[in-house]
Amino acid sequence: MSEVHYHEDHGAVDGAPLVELVDVRAAYGTIEVLHGVNLSVPQGSVVALLGPNGAGKSTILKVISGLLPPTSGEVRLAGRMVNGASADQLARIGLCTIPEGRGVFPNLSVRENLWMATMAGVPLAQVEETAYARFPRLGERRKQLAGTLSGGEQQMLSMARALSVNPSVLLLDELSMGLAPLVVANLYEIVAQVSQEGVSILVSEQFARTVLGIAQYAAIVLHGNITRVGTPAELEDELSAAYLGS
Amino acid sequence: MQTFLQYTILGLALGGAYFIAASGLVVTYTTSGIFNFAQGAIAMLAVFTYWQFRWGWGWPAPLALLMVLGILAPLLGAVLYQVVMKNLRGTSEVTKIIVSIGVMLGLQALATWVWNPTSSTPRQFQKFFGPNAFAHFGSLRVPWHIIISFIIAIAIAVGIRFLFVRTRSGVAMRAVVDDPELLQLNGGRPERLAMISWAGGSFLAALAGILIQPMIGSAMSAGALTLLVIDAFAAAMFGRLRSLPRTFMGALIIALTTTYVVAYFPSKWTWSSSFRNSLPMIFLFIILLVLPQDRLRGATVLRLRERFRMPSIRTAWIAGLTMMIVVFCLKVIMAKTGVNTLTLALTFAIIALSLVLLTGFAGEINLAALSFGAIAVMVVYHFGISGTGTEARTTLWGILLAAVVTALVGALIALPALRLRGLYLALATMAFGVFISRMVLTERTEREIFGLKFTLFPTGQLSIPRPKIGPIDFNGGDAFLLLCAGLFVVIGIGMVYLRHSGYGRRLTAMKDSPAASATLGMSVVRLKLSIFMMSAAIAGIGGVMMAAQVGTVNSDRFDIFLSLALAMITVVGGIGYVSGALFAGIFLIAFIEALNLMLKKFAVDYSSLEAIFMFFISAVTVLPATIGITMGKNPSGAVSDIVEGMNKVKQSKPLMITVIGLEAAIWALTATEVITNWHFVILTFANLILVPIVGGKFLMARAMRGVPKPVPPELIGIDRPFTDEDLAAMDQALNLDGVVIPSSTTLREEPANASA
Numbered sequence A: 001m002s003e004v005h006y007h008e009d010h011g012a013v014d015g016a017p018l019v020e021l022v023d024v025r026a027a028y029g030t031i032e033v034l035h036g037v038n039l040s041v042p043q044g045s046v047v048a049l050l051g052p053n054g055a056g057k058s059t060i061l062k063v064i065s066g067l068l069p070p071t072s073g074e075v076r077l078a079g080r081m082v083n084g085a086s087a088d089q090l091a092r093i094g095l096c097t098i099p100e101g102r103g104v105f106p107n108l109s110v111r112e113n114l115w116m117a118t119m120a121g122v123p124l125a126q127v128e129e130t131a132y133a134r135f136p137r138l139g140e141r142r143k144q145l146a147g148t149l150s151g152g153e154q155q156m157l158s159m160a161r162a163l164s165v166n167p168s169v170l171l172l173d174e175l176s177m178g179l180a181p182l183v184v185a186n187l188y189e190i191v192a193q194v195s196q197e198g199v200s201i202l203v204s205e206q207f208a209r210t211v212l213g214i215a216q217y218a219a220i221v222l223h224g225n226i227t228r229v230g231t232p233a234e235l236e237d238e239l240s241a242a243y244l245g246s
Numbered sequence B: 001m002q003t004f005l006q007y008t009i010l011g012l013a014l015g016g017a018y019f020i021a022a023s024g025l026v027v028t029y030t031t032s033g034i035f036n037f038a039q040g041a042i043a044m045l046a047v048f049t050y051w052q053f054r055w056g057w058g059w060p061a062p063l064a065l066l067m068v069l070g071i072l073a074p075l076l077g078a079v080l081y082q083v084v085m086k087n088l089r090g091t092s093e094v095t096k097i098i099v100s101i102g103v104m105l106g107l108q109a110l111a112t113w114v115w116n117p118t119s120s121t122p123r124q125f126q127k128f129f130g131p132n133a134f135a136h137f138g139s140l141r142v143p144w145h146i147i148i149s150f151i152i153a154i155a156i157a158v159g160i161r162f163l164f165v166r167t168r169s170g171v172a173m174r175a176v177v178d179d180p181e182l183l184q185l186n187g188g189r190p191e192r193l194a195m196i197s198w199a200g201g202s203f204l205a206a207l208a209g210i211l212i213q214p215m216i217g218s219a220m221s222a223g224a225l226t227l228l229v230i231d232a233f234a235a236a237m238f239g240r241l242r243s244l245p246r247t248f249m250g251a252l253i254i255a256l257t258t259t260y261v262v263a264y265f266p267s268k269w270t271w272s273s274s275f276r277n278s279l280p281m282i283f284l285f286i287i288l289l290v291l292p293q294d295r296l297r298g299a300t301v302l303r304l305r306e307r308f309r310m311p312s313i314r315t316a317w318i319a320g321l322t323m324m325i326v327v328f329c330l331k332v333i334m335a336k337t338g339v340n341t342l343t344l345a346l347t348f349a350i351i352a353l354s355l356v357l358l359t360g361f362a363g364e365i366n367l368a369a370l371s372f373g374a375i376a377v378m379v380v381y382h383f384g385i386s387g388t389g390t391e392a393r394t395t396l397w398g399i400l401l402a403a404v405v406t407a408l409v410g411a412l413i414a415l416p417a418l419r420l421r422g423l424y425l426a427l428a429t430m431a432f433g434v435f436i437s438r439m440v441l442t443e444r445t446e447r448e449i450f451g452l453k454f455t456l457f458p459t460g461q462l463s464i465p466r467p468k469i470g471p472i473d474f475n476g477g478d479a480f481l482l483l484c485a486g487l488f489v490v491i492g493i494g495m496v497y498l499r500h501s502g503y504g505r506r507l508t509a510m511k512d513s514p515a516a517s518a519t520l521g522m523s524v525v526r527l528k529l530s531i532f533m534m535s536a537a538i539a540g541i542g543g544v545m546m547a548a549q550v551g552t553v554n555s556d557r558f559d560i561f562l563s564l565a566l567a568m569i570t571v572v573g574g575i576g577y578v579s580g581a582l583f584a585g586i587f588l589i590a591f592i593e594a595l596n597l598m599l600k601k602f603a604v605d606y607s608s609l610e611a612i613f614m615f616f617i618s619a620v621t622v623l624p625a626t627i628g629i630t631m632g633k634n635p636s637g638a639v640s641d642i643v644e645g646m647n648k649v650k651q652s653k654p655l656m657i658t659v660i661g662l663e664a665a666i667w668a669l670t671a672t673e674v675i676t677n678w679h680f681v682i683l684t685f686a687n688l689i690l691v692p693i694v695g696g697k698f699l700m701a702r703a704m705r706g707v708p709k710p711v712p713p714e715l716i717g718i719d720r721p722f723t724d725e726d727l728a729a730m731d732q733a734l735n736l737d738g739v740v741i742p743s744s745t746t747l748r749e750e751p752a753n754a755s756a
Ligand SMILES: Nc1ncnc2c1ncn2[C@@H]1O[C@H](COP(=O)(O)OP(=O)(O)OP(=O)(O)O)[C@@H](O)[C@H]1O
Pocket: A028, A033, A051, A052, A053, A054, A055, A056, A057, A058, A059, A060, A206, B717, B718
């Protein structure tokens, strides 16, 4: 973990934001996609990232999770600067990311998928217990290959990982992708419960209405910038403008 | 009965060793998605190293084993991964295949360099506990070596299965293949796992080699050993590169069948031994036939690092014309040997064109281009020559017939593999190549089928005369040079035309997304097959030209390793470009030849430094492979770099005039014999490569700035972001103008019955 840089004057202060982006720029190759993003996720809260396709929501999450190093700016976790850290280091210190659309290993069984989650430090027995208690459907299918699960079951499996590794920060990218509204509502109910246990959660979502029901804050992402941050109630008007493009 | 038991036991042990090698393939393929063509070469290198320790320097067996299996082999695997294979993420299958072939050729050249096979007495490699250590079972005597081999194989099988199913690291190795990024998000270290698995795969290869070598009992030879473990490929395919039990079964079936052939086929049949040698290839083929078709994948769009831009038709004509002029000018100043070398290089370039067509259009690769050449040459030899003695000429009809036959043979080879992923076609062609070398090109005896008497490859040599087409006789060296250059240009331009036709666009679509193309009603297999047949025909024509240039060819001219090297160098040159093929021919034939000549001349001129120059001459044999290995860093090929440099020249009139003027001056000086041909080569090189780079840096910096290059539509969004104009243009192209698309919110809020 030698590459994790500790930031001198930012100890982990109570109530301080757990995730913080300061003027972050990021690029794929030579194309800059994020043009100076500032964002903070207070401890124990749910923050929703909203915005149209291609706005840069997933990219923001990739930068935080360590998959895409920012070209400039700072990413802080609990006050520490973590710009140079790799995704697996961050995962082992308590950051859990469910990536867009594909949170499972299709050619591993359900149980083996959960086994992989133990690399963050929680023993397998405990992971399995939490997972099957929350999603009994998975318990019935522990030998089945994850790739043959239905879309909803796959999303349950990736959520099960998020719940059982005791993360302090949870990043969720488009939980709703391709799922029926009822399933989505269900999943977000669980997300709300998790946040009540003190986990800080950042959600990227297009399915704005459901997520706004549980989020304390929302940030609107447009063309690689965060154009507005506020409580869901404050943002009603901007939201429709962002989506309708008017 | 005694014989049967004896051979069965031998077959089981051999099968065990095949399985060990095959399991190494499965392990590395599982974790890195790279099929390691170098597996056999690693085994070969281990055998030679072990020999050196054990018998060369007289170390005790345990120490030598520890050194080779415990330290050197795993180290080689780990280093290979860290230095070479790691860079291959996000490259196409072709690039992966080619890089591991580069490693294979490199290791092989290295072994021949260190353990020169012609220099000393043949090296013998003994069984463990010596040749006379037998275990007795009743009246049956079984060498201990055989028993040990089989036991080790079973232990390895159990061990690997345990690793992959019962240990977290093993399961994580399988997870790496599914999604390395996701594994990282779980807290795993994919790079480290892949490196460990390569170390393991290399260990398994080494172990297999050391067990197999004494069983086959012949003198050690780098080429034979490298190809021997290719037999393990068939076993790995039997398990579809996944299932270890099936791999084990495949290995046993292959090994048992081969030993029974040795035991029971009458030795007076002249083809028994070549049949035994090509059996694994025949197996590979049958397995490919019965493998179920791949599911078409279209959901995940791979962003490959390769970038190929087909030139416009106008550019193609200009380039073709330029090439003819250049060849003509060269012909004037070159000595006869120079003309010969250049012609040979061009014939190889024509063969390489067949690869550009296949890979550039269909994303598949053919690893045995020269074997198709061999087929064509045999057809011409038997049916396409008129006249005798010095009057003998190859006829146009002969060449055309050869092209047709090669295309048909190509279809036969490719049909089973084309339903599968690119790797399988690569393997099928390689199997075909080895089959041709082992089975067909060794056919010296006269056969009689339906009363028709013929000998495929009489006396091991075929004489192919130069062609006479209509009234024009191409017997002279200069005329034949121009014919080959013309042929290259015509085929090359034809390919550019093809690429711009509807057919070419359909092929590109198919290459990018087979699934989408299939839903649009295209027959993916039929499209690929037609391209493969065309490609085989071109390889055939090139092969005939090559043979006609050489005059008398033996089977070495169609060696599988030469085919592999050609494919590799073409990919290095840029497999998406016609000029990549030219690069391949020139590099593989002319450049290496010239380098060798130069070094030999230096070695004679400066005899005190002879050792150093001899070292460099050996190093040149490793050179092509080394270049192939670097492909991972620049998967688009060398030509794309040169093209970038040339673009600068094209965009600046003064620079262009400078370069052309200088070149004309250099040529004139050479033609009037003021400077020698060596100077010509060096000055030309400097002029074409260095002037654009230097000139571009200093003169062009200002002029170039702010002039964006046009980006072809398929690269928008990758090379530069989408703009509103792009979107408008796209709408127009797709006839979406005026169609009102509901806003995304309403679409998203009520997904009717969306599914994953
Ligand atoms: N691997 C990549 N290489 C190049 N460009 C990329 C890559 N991934 C994303 N982009 C580009 O970055 C921009 C932002 O993408 P991003 O995935 O962050 O959008 P998003 O807000 O998550 O959109 P969506 O709602 O559709 O998921 C887009 O223009 C996209 O084309």
